[in-house]
Amino acid sequence: MESQLNAITVLSGGTGGARFLQGLLHGIHSGLVSPTARVTIVANTADDVWMHGLKISPDLDAVMYTLGDGIDPEHGSGRRNETRSAQEELAAYGVEPTWFTLGDREIATHLVRTQMLEAGYPLSQITAALCKRWLSPAYGDTVRLVPMSDDRVETHVAIADPDAPSGRRVVHVQEYFVRLHAEVPAEAVAVIGLDESVPAPGVLAAIAEADLVILPPSNPIVSLGPILGVPGIVDALRATSAKVVGVSPVIGDRFVGSANAGASTGSMGEQLMTATGVEVSAAGVAKLYAARSAGGVLDGWLVDSTDAAVVAEVEALGMACRAVPLLMTDHAATATMATAAIELVG
Amino acid sequence: MESQLNAITVLSGGTGGARFLQGLLHGIHSGLVSPTARVTIVANTADDVWMHGLKISPDLDAVMYTLGDGIDPEHGSGRRNETRSAQEELAAYGVEPTWFTLGDREIATHLVRTQMLEAGYPLSQITAALCKRWLSPAYGDTVRLVPMSDDRVETHVAIADPDAPSGRRVVHVQEYFVRLHAEVPAEAVAVIGLDESVPAPGVLAAIAEADLVILPPSNPIVSLGPILGVPGIVDALRATSAKVVGVSPVIGDRFVGSANAGASTGSMGEQLMTATGVEVSAAGVAKLYAARSAGGVLDGWLVDSTDAAVVAEVEALGMACRAVPLLMTDHAATATMATAAIELVG
Numbered sequence: 209m210e211s212q213l214n215a216i217t218v219l220s221g222g223t224g225g226a227r228f229l230q231g232l233l234h235g236i237h238s239g240l241v242s243p244t245a246r247v248t249i250v251a252n253t254a255d256d257v258w259m260h261g262l263k264i265s266p267d268l269d270a271v272m273y274t275l276g277d278g279i280d281p282e283h284g285s286g287r288r289n290e291t292r293s294a295q296e297e298l299a300a301y302g303v304e305p306t307w308f309t310l311g312d313r314e315i316a317t318h319l320v321r322t323q324m325l326e327a328g329y330p331l332s333q334i335t336a337a338l339c340k341r342w343l344s345p346a347y348g349d350t351v352r353l354v355p356m357s358d359d360r361v362e363t364h365v366a367i368a369d370p371d372a373p374s375g376r377r378v379v380h381v382q383e384y385f386v387r388l389h390a391e392v393p394a395e396a397v398a399v400i401g402l403d404e405s406v407p408a409p410g411v412l413a414a415i416a417e418a419d420l421v422i423l424p425p426s427n428p429i430v431s432l433g434p435i436l437g438v439p440g441i442v443d444a445l446r447a448t449s450a451k452v453v454g455v456s457p458v459i460g461d462r463f464v465g466s467a468n469a470g471a472s473t474g475s476m477g478e479q480l481m482t483a484t485g486v487e488v489s490a491a492g493v494a495k496l497y498a499a500r501s502a503g504g505v506l507d508g509w510l511v512d513s514t515d516a517a518v519v520a521e522v523e524a525l526g527m528a529c530r531a532v533p534l535l536m537t538d539h540a541a542t543a544t545m546a547t548a549a550i551e552l553v554g
Numbered sequence: 555m556e557s558q559l560n561a562i563t564v565l566s567g568g569t570g571g572a573r574f575l576q577g578l579l580h581g582i583h584s585g586l587v588s589p590t591a592r593v594t595i596v597a598n599t600a601d602d603v604w605m606h607g608l609k610i611s612p613d614l615d616a617v618m619y620t621l622g623d624g625i626d627p628e629h630g631s632g633r634r635n636e637t638r639s640a641q642e643e644l645a646a647y648g649v650e651p652t653w654f655t656l657g658d659r660e661i662a663t664h665l666v667r668t669q670m671l672e673a674g675y676p677l678s679q680i681t682a683a684l685c686k687r688w689l690s691p692a693y694g695d696t697v698r699l700v701p702m703s704d705d706r707v708e709t710h711v712a713i714a715d716p717d718a719p720s721g722r723r724v725v726h727v728q729e730y731f732v733r734l735h736a737e738v739p740a741e742a743v744a745v746i747g748l749d750e751s752v753p754a755p756g757v758l759a760a761i762a763e764a765d766l767v768i769l770p771p772s773n774p775i776v777s778l779g780p781i782l783g784v785p786g787i788v789d790a791l792r793a794t795s796a797k798v799v800g801v802s803p804v805i806g807d808r809f810v811g812s813a814n815a816g817a818s819t820g821s822m823g824e825q826l827m828t829a830t831g832v833e834v835s836a837a838g839v840a841k842l843y844a845a846r847s848a849g850g851v852l853d854g855w856l857v858d859s860t861d862a863a864v865v866a867e868v869e870a871l872g873m874a875c876r877a878v879p880l881l882m883t884d885h886a887a888t889a890t891m892a893t894a895a896i897e898l899v900g
Contacts, residue, residue, distance in 0.1 A: 291658060293657075312661070313640065313643040315640045315661060316646075
């Protein structure tokens with residue numbers, strides 16, 4: 209290991225980011241990464257949605273459940289030993305939407321979150337309260353989860369709809385992902401509320417005071433895109449003395465979601481990158497984030513071993529680049545990948 | 555059968571009232587009672603409570619689930635094939651209260667109700683919407699369930715608490731029943747909001763236009779007491795051209811809840827009658843409701859066969875009285891009991 213890292217900040221989406229974090233924490237625990245490192249996770253909340261009167265934060269929950277060993281290992285999302293009685297019953301009432309997956313254990317988290325919101329607590333404080341159960345037992349105060357913003361921000365996807373007067377229809381990103389399985393071509397992505405949002409307390413400080421900032425292989429459009437779109441966050445990334453390193457979510461011409469987090473995740477990555485004009489390649493995502501030296505946010509970019517051919521192209525963008533195995537097959541492989549990212553900018 | 559009954563109105567609490575209604579509807583269906591009768595159920599809502607941000611209406615739900623064949627037959631309350639995952643999870647978060655029973659299927663009903671309330675619908679319209687699932691398939695529009703009031707009314711019970719400066723503490727009736735199993739002596743009962751409440755739309759008309767009004771063997775203090783306490787309801791009962799007949803919830807010196815609806819129900823009946831100065835006997839409850847001829851609400855009162863000795867005492871109050879078997883052992887027995895009540899004032 210190179211220099212001691214005391215503070216690592218990770219910008220994270222849901223399943224993919226959570227798996228990366230699991231590997232990173234495994235690396236810290238096993239000494240591969242600086243064992244004194246404290247980790248702050250800034251999570252996307254633009255996937256959040258209100259359903260049946262419940263405030264649902266899928267990415268915050270995916271990170272909490274994954275790191276707190278409560279995740280359903282088979283699906284990589286949702287709770288272990290879950291039941292779906294309430295969802296069955298809502299369907300029996302004919303209450304829409306019926307396509308959203310709502311586990312009974314998940315409902316408990318949603319109830320606590322919703323009730324605290326209604327009592328006036330901001331999402332960041334609610335998240336800290338929920339993490340007392342999920343993160344504190346294993347990590348004490350060395351791992352902290354913070355929403356990107358306490359403000360309501362929601363991503364919507366425009367799809368073709370021949371029946372609509374405008375020829376298109378806008379659906380919440382959850383509907384695009386869960387009901388439509390991201391199989392319908394996307395025409396545009398709009399993140400409602402993003403321009404007016406402010407970073408949650410602690411987010412800018414976590415970037416400013418970090419020794420290292422990591423962008424894990426999360427979806428660049430609907431996971432990391434909204435985080436980077438919160439006014440102030442990109443400026444903080446440009447200004448921080450920490451190095452900023454990212455891991456490509458694309459291997460070859462496929463979004464790795466298809467291997468790491470299920471077919472719909474992969475399909476969503478590819479559809480939404482295409483819709484927003486981002487080339488579905490490791491170099492395409494590097495160009496989107498861009499080098500700090502060229503007004504972007506990255507000092508380094510990790511691509512998959514099979515993409516070694518793009519290393520020179522990425523380096524030409526003004527950032528360090530290296531090709532290593534990126535498939536997060538287990539904690540150890542992911543920890544090795546996280547270590548490679550750290551060493552790249554060390 | 556005597557004269558044709560077109561409209562029967564039943565004032566009902568939860569489990570006991572629901573079982574009585576099941577027998578009455580069985581009687582109507584089988585021709586024991588006038589097969590053309592339409593039934594309006596005016597249910598107690600003073601047991602209602604907000605838990606974890608959910609509006610819970612135990613008596614409305616008990617009636618819906620029982621008549622719609624969704625009740626857990628073993629417990630006489632709650633849903634059949636219920637799971638408790640959300641409750642387990644709330645306990646794992648350490649979120650109070652942990653003593654309240656919250657089934658996952660029940661949560662779905664609570665979510666629909668809460669969301670509709672927040673959208674501005676009154677409880678009576680929400681109840682009608684929920685009953686499209688529970689009552690319409692079997693009964694069409696011949697059975698209607700109406701809350702006593704759309705206003706928030708909640709029953710609280712004062713119990714001794716040596717640690718409190720006043721020497722007593724006030725708990726919600728649900729806490730008294732579910733957490734304390736009604737085993738602690740009650741000192742007083744207060745129904746908060748009752749004096750300012752108004753009957754829900756349709757309640758006064760259902761009493762005025764009925765051919766018969768029935769008070770089933772529900773708890774006189776916390777089930778029928780609050781219904782009778784909604785301003786205007788007693789006046790409507792005194793003014794209606796319908797006969798008003800009741801069924802004693804007490805057999806001997808025991809509240810029949812102990813036989814019909816579980817030990818806590820029985821205990822609660824006895825504790826709260828004692829606390830409010832009502833003699834725990836069939837005649838004691840008849841005195842509480844009193845004869846219409848003496849400024850009360852009853853024209854007739856059914857007591858159990860084993861209480862034949864009190865018939866003369868009840869008749870002396872100015873109402874008809876008869877002793878018949880009152881244990882609701884099955885639908886047929888209950889239908890026979892309902893028929894006896896009807897014949898008593900026929």
